[in-house]
Amino acid sequence: KARANMEPLILKGIRDFDLEHTFACGQCFRWNRQPDGSYLGVAHGKVLRLERVDADLILHHVTEEDYQQIWREYLDLDRDYRALKAHLASRDEILGEATRFGHGIRILNQDPWETLVSFLLSQNSNIPRIKQCIEALCVSFGEPISSGLTEGSFEEGGTGPRYFAFPTPERLASLSLSDLDLCRLGYRAKYVLETAKVVALDGGKTLAGLRGGSESEAMEYLLSLCGVGPKVASCIMLFALKQHHSFPVDVWVRKVMEEYYGLHGATPNQIDAFATERFGSHRGFAQQYLFYYIREFEKEHSC
DNA sequence: TTCCAGGTGGCAT
DNA sequence: ATGCCACATGGA
Numbered sequence: 001k002a003r004a005n006m007e008p009l010i011l012k013g014i015r016d017f018d019l020e021h022t023f024a025c026g027q028c029f030r031w032n033r034q035p036d037g038s039y040l041g042v043a044h045g046k047v048l049r050l051e052r053v054d055a056d057l058i059l060h061h062v063t064e065e066d067y068q069q070i071w072r073e074y075l076d077l078d079r080d081y082r083a084l085k086a087h088l089a090s091r092d093e094i095l096g097e098a099t100r101f102g103h104g105i106r107i108l109n110q111d112p113w114e115t116l117v118s119f120l121l122s123q124n125s126n127i128p129r130i131k132q133c134i135e136a137l138c139v140s141f142g143e144p145i146s147s148g149l150t151e152g153s154f155e156e157g158g159t160g161p162r163y164f165a166f167p168t169p170e171r172l173a174s175l176s177l178s179d180l181d182l183c184r185l186g187y188r189a190k191y192v193l194e195t196a197k198v199v200a201l202d203g204g205k206t207l208a209g210l211r212g213g214s215e216s217e218a219m220e221y222l223l224s225l226c227g228v229g230p231k232v233a234s235c236i237m238l239f240a241l242k243q244h245h246s247f248p249v250d251v252w253v254r255k256v257m258e259e260y261y262g263l264h265g266a267t268p269n270q271i272d273a274f275a276t277e278r279f280g281s282h283r284g285f286a287q288q289y290l291f292y293y294i295r296e297f298e299k300e301h302s303c
Numbered sequence: 304t305t306c307c308a309g310g311t312g313g314c315a316t
Numbered sequence: 317a318t319g320c321c322a323c324a325t326g327g328a
Contacts, residue, residue, distance in 0.1 A: 026309060123310040129326065130309080186324030191311085229311045250309040267318090291309075306328085316319080 009067055014057040016081035018104020019050055025105050025292040027239050029118050029131045030138075030166075042138070044070050044111055045165040047145055076106045088286050091279055094260050095286055098293035105288055108239065112207045113199060114166040115240035116225075119232045120191050134166075136183040137192075141167035141175070169204050172196035191227025198225060212242045230268060244284040247275045253287060256294045 019039045023031035031041035038051040038060075048071060049060040062071060072078065085103065089096035121133045144161030173196040180189040199207050210218040218241055222233035231250055237243035249257075249271050257263040257271050266274070279286040 119309075122308090124308060124323080125310090125325080126308040126327085128308095132326090184325065186326095187322090188311095188324080227311065231310060235309070248309075251307095252309065295309090308325100308327095311323090313322090314320090316317105 006061060006063070008051075009059040009062055009064065011057040011059070011077070013055050014077070015055070016085070016104060017057060017075075017077075017106055019052055021102050021104035021292065022106045022108070025102065025288060026127055026295065027235075027288065028108055028110060029127070029134050042145065042163055042165065043074055043108075043114075045143070045145060046070060047163045073109050076109055079106075081106065084282060084285060085289075088279065088282065088289065091286075094256075095279070095289065098286075098289040101296070102289045102292040105292060107244070107285060107288060109242065110240045111166065112211065112236065112240040113169055113204050115236050116195065116199070116207065116222075116228070117166075117172075117192055119235045119239075120195060120227045121185060121188050122235070123188065123227070123229075123232065125186075125188075133183060133185050133188075137172075137185075138164040138166055140183060141171050143167075169196045169200040173200040188227065194226035195228070210237075210241050215243055215245065218243060238284040238287070245276075245281050247272055247279075247283045247287050250291075252291055252294050252298075256290045260294075 019037075020033070023033075023039050023041065028041070028043075030043065031039050034040055034049070036051075038049050040047070040049045042048075046062075046066060048062055051058040051060065059067060059071060085099040089099045117137070118130065118134055122130050125133075142164035145163040145165055146161070172192060175193060175196075177189055177193060180192065183189070185192060206221065210221060215237070218237055219233055222228050222236055223230070228236075231248055234246045234248035237246035238248060247253075249268055254271070257266065257274070261274070261278075263271060263274060275283045275286070
């Protein structure tokens with residue numbers, strides 16, 4: 001196929017979408033900034049490069065069909081973030097500040113299986129290393145993608161395929177612990193294998209079926225998986241299952257709740273109750289604005 | 304060297 | 317229900 005000559009897809013007048021905010025805010029791990037400021041990522045077994053030119057969003061290496069069937073939803077392009085941010089900002093000044101700071105954040109609609117494994121690996125780790133682990137998994141056990149991405153200016157000139165899909169649950173379920181040694185997952189390796197075996201039982205259908213379903217049903221299934229606790233389950237629900245009322249509480253969000261909202265020593269239940277009362281049914285978005293806000297702020301003051 | 308990183312499982316109260 | 321602690325790994 002002559003995909004190398006594919007025209008870029010130009011979406012005009014896309015507001016409230018900043019590539020850095022969206023791809024570096026900690027919700028996803030397979031997007032990387034390129035020398036020219038565009039972002040290259042792999043999702044749903046496809047490669048995409050996104051570029052911002054003024055008010056336009058440019059999608060490279062995509063077909064119109066893939067845009068309609070995959071990227072439009074993945075990038076959450078049909079949601080009115082202007083109205084959403086106004087709603088959240090009206091709750092309190094802290095959230096107002098956070099939404100202005102991370103004004104271009106969008107909550108992606110990611111693949112449930114990839115999100116599940118990604119956040120399994122996230123526990124007691126940090127974002128650069130999480131990305132490293134996931135990349136190692138993909139290179140070692142993912143299917144190579146024939147993207148047709150050969151005309152780009154970001155080729156390294158090496159040999160062999162450069163882009164790999166996230167490995168399927170079946171593939172990971174077939175591995176042994178020692179197979180995973182080279183990925184350096186640490187003690188989380190056995191969580192990945194155990195979980196892959198369960199998810200692979202029905203090809204991930206149960207997991208995928210949780211999208212948009214009931215909160216309790218999703219939570220119950222996720223918590224039954226080895227290595228998945230309340231925090232990881234909440235992230236999967238928010239980032240892959242469209243459960244936008246999910247409010248993940250990690251060390252950073254806890255810090256926000258303590259230092260900005262005065263909830264010192266609060267239990268997870270107390271924090272969730274507070275978030276529900278204060279931020280409403282869209283508290284998952286609030287969580288991500290707050291997370292990005294506190295994390296970037298701490299980065300500034302850590303040097 | 305020690306501490307920390309988008310926590311969780313196991314075990315003790 | 318709640319409170320500790322080990323858990324692999326790498327960077328500061």
